[in-house]
Amino acid sequence: MAVARMRKVTIFAYEDLGESIFETLRDLEVLHVTKRESRDLSYYEEDEDKYDEKLSQLSVIKSYFEQYTSIEKSFLDMFTGAKPQMSYEEFKRVVAGCDVDEVFVTVQKHGKRLKEIDQAIQELTQRVEVLAPWVELDIPIPEIRPTKTCDMQLAIVPSNSLNHVGDEISTEYVHFHEVWREHGNSGVWLVTLLDQEPSLSAVVSALGGVSVNLSREIEGYSETGSVKEALNNIEKTVSDLLAEREEILSKDGEMAQDLMGILALIDYYLDKQNLFELRKSTPKTRFTLVIEGYAKAKEIDKLRDGLSIYKDIEIVDEEPGEDEDVPVFLENNVLIRPFEFVTNIYGYPQYNEMDPTPFLAPFFWIFFAMCLGDAIYGIILSIFSIWFIKTQSLEDDKLIRLLGYCGVSTLFAGALMGSWFGDLPSTFFGGTAIERFTSKFAVLDPVNDPITLLVVSLGLGIVHLWVGIIVKMLGTIREGAVFDAIVDDGSWVVFIPGLILWVLSLMGMIQSSIPLYIMIVGAVMIMWSGARNQPNIFMKPISAVGGFYNIVSYFSDTLSYARILALGLASAIIGVVVNMIAALIVDMVPGVGWVFVPVILIVGHLFNLVINALGSFIHSGRLQYVEFFSKFFEGGGTPFRPLKRVRKNIMVID
Amino acid sequence: MFEGMIGKWVLIGCLILVGMLIVGLFFGPFLGGNVLALMGAGLAVALGGIGSIVAVGATGEKAAGMTAENPDNFGRLLPLQALPGTQGIYGFLVGFLALVKMEAFAGVLELSLEQGWQVFFACLPCALSCLISGLYQAKVCLSGMDIVAKKPEESGKALILPAMVETYAVLGLLASVLMIMFAVKI
Structure with missing residues (x-):
């Protein structure tokens, strides 16, 4: 009924015990630790960086895994905020058995490789689009160039312009061969004598077309310079890349099954970080640590029992002072x-x-x-x-x-x-x-x-x-x-x-x-x-x-x-x-x-x-x-929040 | 952006209202009491509806964006979106009560011009208060969503603040209901 009575608790302990005591307090879940302004404790900084680094690695892994799998949530869970559950044994196993660095490196490598593959495939697809119509061209691409007497080019022109070539330009010295025709355009191979009017580029522009050079497209994929060969080679490369991608994806899919483990690890490190923050803000002398906080009067014995495993420790509990900001816990019967x-x-x-x-x-x-x-x-x-x-x-x-x-x-x-x-x-x-x-x-x-x-x-x-x-x-x-x-x-x-x-x-x-x-x-x-x-x-x-x-x-x-x-x-x-x-x-x-x-x-x-x-x-x-x-009613009290394990992503159950 | 729209929608609502009033004043004698009463009932439904449509639209937009950011907040955002939706319901309710008063479901009564005007004016408190309170409640809801984003555990407070605005829609509803039930002489 009404506001629970609190006792102010001060724990004096050896500084070395700090981490272990905070972990015990966290598991006891009875002490509301008073946070102080953080102090300058530069020798802790390394630890802090360690947790930050782990957490940022884990969040990268988490978002990577979430592309492959997700923790199933029912519609109701959206309202209840229910979290996936994990047994304590499982949790301990995950925390002990997972090498975050290794997973992180793999994830990064896979992510990078997948991106490269996608880019390569995209580039090759563009090449194929350009090359595909010219597949029937039986002249090697490097051969299509000006010779001593002739000028040669490939061009794409509107198909209907081919029908009346003779009308506008003198074709006396121009020879052309239509390689393909598609969607009203034609790919043509043109030859003229050098030093004759009109020049080849003038012919192409008179036909309303553009000249094309395929040497960039076949580069690296054809020894002989044949379009057909280049296309075959590109196709093979693409299918190799696709196979590699499939392989990576299936590996990732397998790894991603461990998303729960990653979530558990995130909670684990968040918890570590939280305890660390608390430890950092705890007043201390060179050898002694002073933890201040409040516990329910009823639970003082539980606190003392829980901490009795430590010998070099002194626990003082007293009535809180008048003007202290004592945390508030409401205690009412089941009806209220x-x-x-x-x-x-x-x-x-x-x-x-x-x-x-x-x-x-x-x-x-x-x-x-x-x-x-x-x-x-x-x-x-x-x-x-x-x-x-x-x-x-x-x-x-x-x-x-x-x-x-x-x-x-x-x-x-x-x-x-x-x-x-x-x-x-x-x-x-x-x-x-x-x-x-x-x-x-x-x-x-x-x-x-x-x-x-x-x-x-x-x-x-x-x-x-x-x-x-x-x-x-x-x-x-x-x-x-x-x-x-x-x-x-x-x-x-x-x-x-x-x-x-x-x-x-x-x-x-x-x-x-x-x-x-x-x-x-x-x-x-x-x-x-x-x-x-x-x-x-x-x-x-x-x-x-x-x-x-x-x-x-x-x-x-x-x-x-x-x-x-x-x-x-x-x-x-x-x-x-x-x-x-x-x-x-x-x-x-x-x-x-x-x-x-x-x-x-x-x-x-x-x-x-x-x-x-x-x-x-x-x-x-x-x-x-x-x-x-x-x-x-005045209100404005601080709620009683005993130190607990961080449960942001998963629920660890006994 | 939404703040800028409130004035526009209040203006649109008032223009509809004034338009109806003018129609009633000039053509009332030709249209008859039933039409006036129906205009009033329609105004309550339409103006309350406009308030809620615009409000729920704006809050829904923000809620959707925030859900995309963090799907876990969906459950907390949904009530905030639904909150300014009640004005439309209040408007509908008054419109419905006006129909009941006209005995629309049991062979329509023949209302005199005076009775028609009575129903018309009895519908107005709800129509106007629902229109305006819906829009302004949405404003509070939008800000309340920031509470959800920054301090999800304090979401309850975000629900209470908009309720203050709704009070006046509730009072408008009550006034209209009492007027239709007791003050309109049919």
Whole structure:
């Protein structure tokens, strides 16, 4: 219940034992180590570099392996953040047996070679594209060059220009042979006599073509200079490269099966690094190490037992000082614990503050239920929660338990509001036992009588605020200022119910004058509380009246609870709409309309449930944070985070 | 970039609203009460819808980019994207209630001009508050996603901040619902 008692722990030990002690502490998981500003300890730097280097190597290996394989994650894991599991034996084996440097070198070599192969293949493919059309050319490429009397060239020209070669240029001294024709272009071999007009390049440009030189393309792949030979050789090289690539890929694929091991190693080195950081920031003398931290009072014995393996060590535990930033751990019974999730979203209480969780729990439970307000949605939530906890291994199941608890309250709220999948019973089962059963519990109908629900919402809001003020009063009393608590906060605790009851009696709902007196007592206390800190005697009456100013903020806070009605209506009406659409479809599609009904109902109600559960959760939370916490809660405590093994990528299980 | 778009969409929404108002003022007597009521219902659905479409679009864009960066954040980002989607639902709800009030599902009532205007104006609080709150809520959600990126363990806080903006959409919804249910005399 409430904030766990802590002991301040100081451990004095031989400096040499440092690493081993931190590892023991990590395995014990009971000590929250206080971090200090890091000190200048240059002789450690080498170690630091070592971990950084290993981690960067591992991250390269990891991303390389992830191209080949991946750890399977289910859709749910994306929400739970579940990590793959590994047994402790396996973990130890991996850490001992893996040579990171070697794997890193191999990975780099393979990566580099794969890149080279890809580049080579790409380059060769380009060559093939250029060469392929010329495969029929039976003249060796080096022979295509100017001779003593002739000029020779290969050119690509538009095919139709060949048909009227004679029209534009004198072909007397020009001979050409068409080697290939494709897509309206032709590859031609041209010969002219030297020293004759037109020159060969003039002929090519007159035909609208370009001359080509294939010697670069065949370079290195043809001894005789024949295109055919070059193509054959290139093809062979490419297939060799492909084979090599396949081989590397299959090797990589095999290596990548060890991705889990790499993840484990990353965690291992992260853990090392973490311990190292801590060790670096630990104050020490030449021979002695001083580890400071906090442990739960209950777990001090566990800590001492765990450290009893060391002889040259001194453990001191003491009550934490007044102004220390003591880490906070919330301890509640099984009914309240899930609601810590709500508190934690806002933050942690200060060590000396009260834990607000037990106070907000019942209200959150009720508000959520009224916002969602459907019996079957509640049942679904609870069943989902139980199923989820049973099947998934969660590090932190507070949220899911909270949903399960709230499912129960939603069932009640839904039954009271007569909402079972909206108005499903009356839409589809009108006049049957189901409708009679469900309507038995209904006491108010939010859709047709929202005013009653509005009054209930605002009423609950007033109670909520009132409890908030009481908690504040208790907190002040706990700090010892009993008188202040009774005058400043107690006044409102008396005044608010007095005021409400008095208004009710004015409306004739209560036949009694007692509320009036309660209210007057409260009012006098408020005036006193307002006036007593005002030193100026003439200003006292004004301060006294000013004490009532708070009533404005209480009033606007109260109105904020109207959202319960609005959200309740939203989920109820959307449920009704879904049912109505399902009912309409029966008439719209004659005969087979019934087939669509379950689909529409399931999809529609699931949508409504998800979107409104989100809204209900957030708005019920908001009512705690803004309206309730502002009355008494300060927050800003440091959460208790005992030193633990780093589990970023995998979960090591015993 | 999104900040610059908010003003534009608010303006577009208001232009649609003013356009409808002008149509109603000048042609109301010819169109009749039912058309006015339907215009109001349509406005609630459309303006709330616009707010949510633009908002969910912008938040979804950022969420997708961030998921590409780190797929583990998907579960935390999804609620943040969905959050400004509720305004569209509130708008739809009011439109639906207006239809129920007209007894659209049990043989339509013949509304007088005055009744038509009543429904029209009853729909406006929700229409406007949903349009504007949706857009501004998206802005908070977008910033909230930075919380998820930098401090994933504090994601819960990122959910509460946008809820403050939604309050006014909820109040607009409530006002419209109460008006349609109790203030419109049919």
